Amino acid sequence: MxxxxxxxxxxxxxxxxxxxxxxxxxxxxxxxxxxxxxxxxxxxxxxxxxxxxxxxxxxxxxxxxxxxxxxxxxxxxxxxxxxxxxxxxxxxxxxxxxxxxxxxxxHSVADDLPGPEALAVSREELNLVQAEIARMPVRLREALVLVTIEGRSQAEAADLLGTTEKAIETRVYRARNRLKERFEKL
Structure with a gap:
């Protein structure tokens, strides 16, 4: 209480x-x-x-x-x-x-990484990930950002988005699979 x-x-x-x-x-x-x-x-x-x-x-x-x-x-x-x-x-x-x-x-990214070569590679990878996340449906993107990037629990994300923990779990799973499928091809 x-x-x-x-x-x-x-x-x-x-x-x-x-x-x-x-x-x-x-x-x-x-x-x-x-x-x-x-x-x-x-x-x-x-x-x-x-x-x-x-x-x-x-x-x-x-x-x-x-x-x-x-x-x-x-x-x-x-x-x-x-x-x-x-x-x-x-x-x-x-x-x-x-x-x-x-x-x-x-596709803007902060350039605080050491070395121009590492910076170029990291920036390209980050741009690809950001672009792929930007192409996701909003529901998948919200769940992914809140749980995976912000580190919130599925319960917190469910409460914030007005849905169930199971829905958040499913959305995060689908979002991660999209990213995985996209980047396995590269």
Whole structure:
């Protein structure tokens, strides 16, 4: 059973609900990096990921009265960001259909690996993996990113996505098999 005091952010959530911007900033600052990484993995675009996270945090601020002081903020923020990513992916799909999109940053990768040869090989491999993940249906991509890349349990992912653990297990299995099949051919 959960009781008062179970959530270490309880006081900050209460202050943020009351309109304290500093408390809200403090509340979300330790989540921002993780949310940005999640959005980048979902969208394959660092700039779009930044926009999604900023929009999500602004939305949470505007609807701060919905925050529950008894619940951790992380899962709530993750759900908001995932929903914004889904919206962005739907818009991208429509734009692609009508030929109105460009893949300006589809394959950008951080270049912090040592040596130019290792960097080139790693970048190419990462681009291939990112491109393959980007081609997956959103349901498979979400499950794969949450469980495999973010390290969440299947139960957490199921809770965040509003489905069962078995569905998450199946989606992750299918996503991994897609990647495996794709890269066995290379």
């Amino acid at each position: 959960s009781g008062a005091g179970d959530n270490p952010d309880e006081a900050l959530v209460s202050q943020a609900r009351a309109g304290n911007k500093r408390a809200f900033s403090k509340l979300v600052e330790h989540e921002t990096g993780r949310l940005l990484a999640l959005a980048t993995r979902m969208l394959s675009s660092p700039s779009q990921a930044e926009e999604v996270v900023q929009d999500s945090l602004a939305s949470v601020w505007l609807t701060r009265h919905r925050l529950d002081p008894d619940k951790p903020i992380g899962p709530y923020l993750t759900t908001v960001v995932l929903n914004r990513c889904r919206d962005r992916l739907r818009r991208r799909k429509v734009a692609d259909f009508f030929g109105l999109s460009g893949d300006e940053e589809l």
